[in-house]
Amino acid sequence: MSSENRDRQWWAVTIGVLALVYLIGAGIIVLAAAALRGDGGSGGDEAGGDNKAAITLSEFKIEGDLSVPEGGVELDVTNAGSVEHNLVVTDLEKQTPNIAGGSSAKLALSGLKAGTYEVYCAIPGHKDAGMVANLVVGGSGEATDTAAASGSHSMTQEEGARYDKAMVANMTQFLQIAGLAEPKLAGTKGDPTIENGPVTGNQKLAPTEILADGTKVFDITARVGKWEVEPGKVVEAWMYNDQVPGPWIKVNLNDKVKVRFKNLTPAMSDIHWHGIHLPNSMDGVAPYTQDTVPSGTDFTYEFVADRLAVGMYHAHSHGEQAVPNGMFGMFTIGDMPLPKGRTISGIEIPADVRPVLEMPMILNDAGNIGFSLNGKSFPATAQSATAVVKLNDWFIVHYQSEGLQIHPMHMHGFPQLIYAKDGIPLDQPYWADTINIAPGERYTVLVKADTTGAWVWHCHILTHVEQKDRLFGMAGAVVVTP
Numbered sequence: 001m002s003s004e005n006r007d008r009q010w011w012a013v014t015i016g017v018l019a020l021v022y023l024i025g026a027g028i029i030v031l032a033a034a035a036l037r038g039d040g041g042s043g044g045d046e047a048g049g050d051n052k053a054a055i056t057l058s059e060f061k062i063e064g065d066l067s068v069p070e071g072g073v074e075l076d077v078t079n080a081g082s083v084e085h086n087l088v089v090t091d092l093e094k095q096t097p098n099i100a101g102g103s104s105a106k107l108a109l110s111g112l113k114a115g116t117y118e119v120y121c122a123i124p125g126h127k128d129a130g131m132v133a134n135l136v137v138g139g140s141g142e143a144t145d146t147a148a149a150s151g152s153h154s155m156t157q158e159e160g161a162r163y164d165k166a167m168v169a170n171m172t173q174f175l176q177i178a179g180l181a182e183p184k185l186a187g188t189k190g191d192p193t194i195e196n197g198p199v200t201g202n203q204k205l206a207p208t209e210i211l212a213d214g215t216k217v218f219d220i221t222a223r224v225g226k227w228e229v230e231p232g233k234v235v236e237a238w239m240y241n242d243q244v245p246g247p248w249i250k251v252n253l254n255d256k257v258k259v260r261f262k263n264l265t266p267a268m269s270d271i272h273w274h275g276i277h278l279p280n281s282m283d284g285v286a287p288y289t290q291d292t293v294p295s296g297t298d299f300t301y302e303f304v305a306d307r308l309a310v311g312m313y314h315a316h317s318h319g320e321q322a323v324p325n326g327m328f329g330m331f332t333i334g335d336m337p338l339p340k341g342r343t344i345s346g347i348e349i350p351a352d353v354r355p356v357l358e359m360p361m362i363l364n365d366a367g368n369i370g371f372s373l374n375g376k377s378f379p380a381t382a383q384s385a386t387a388v389v390k391l392n393d394w395f396i397v398h399y400q401s402e403g404l405q406i407h408p409m410h411m412h413g414f415p416q417l418i419y420a421k422d423g424i425p426l427d428q429p430y431w432a433d434t435i436n437i438a439p440g441e442r443y444t445v446l447v448k449a450d451t452t453g454a455w456v457w458h459c460h461i462l463t464h465v466e467q468k469d470r471l472f473g474m475a476g477a478v479v480v481t482p
């Protein structure tokens, strides 16, 4: 089967699955709405404890029967989304377990007094992304419109005008930080407690020393600190060398490499070299391949960089906590061979093509860092995820996902030639304007900036980039100057 056919088949399957998910989701919402209409005026027919209400969770909304009578109610909470969610009722200390996509859980609430209770999803980042709503107890007894209750769909003209104003101001901020609009804004810092510390991640790391036999020695220290993800939003970050993403380690093919790792995080850690060819004892999966590296201790990794690679490094111990919070970086060995002088789908790559920029694009969507590109959220992506090039320049991007979800990264204006996948050069590079990047994957692309302007470059799952009154998260830009 040709790779084109395989791609087509893959897309067909993906579209089929998505359609199914939507149908199931829509069905649940319709059922919830029907239940709501049926129960609306009949609260008095049942004892308080027999009341039921259906609530639907999805990315990133809470919908359903959000108006319930006083007394007791049993919430039937369904996750119609594709990732895990849960539901917390603030003030009542009630919470469902984590619910997998397509599953549901019951949550019994008793002794409910009239009032408004905030409900939200406690999976990190989900509340910020929109999974928060009000549960109204003992209102008029009338059914409340599903959408209006969750505030997720309806919008009055007045609200629209307010959101528009906020949205334009927020979008202008991006241009001001990028230096493309007046007055210019300074943008975010890195860890504000470190004077002159790194402001963005992916700083190229020079060897601390080069030994007599040519071994390049690098020092990596992990610790917990602060990181300004977007203007004014400083979060706790787990960092390598005080930056998110960690420094970019770039070595030549066949270099001898030594990495002295110091762990100052509160728990054991290690470094897994994702996509790098090395001995099992250097793979960084304590306690299987090496001893654990408890808090306050160190470990030295040593290997020969004997295969070309576009790799990542990240914590394996406590990865679920450490990685989303920032402990990830890029490790490259040599350069992926460019398809020079070839014509691919009618577009010629010049024999003397010389890219002016090689840029990491590391995705994250969880933990304290949240939805982000190269460790920053819009509008601070003006600092971390904006390629500035001249007309007709070629440039290279290494997409890598350290997140927990899939992100279709879409570049306005230009097709992207995917010429390596996971650090493996492709025999048949292909063009795409949207590239679906799953956790752990890397795609290396070549782009020609053949039209001037500021072009948006973003994840096309729109709830990963936009709320009613602002953009956030996974949106950057390609700025092409004359």
Ligand SMILES: [Cu+2]
Pocket: 406, 407, 408, 459, 460, 461, 464, 474
């Ligand atoms: Cu996304």
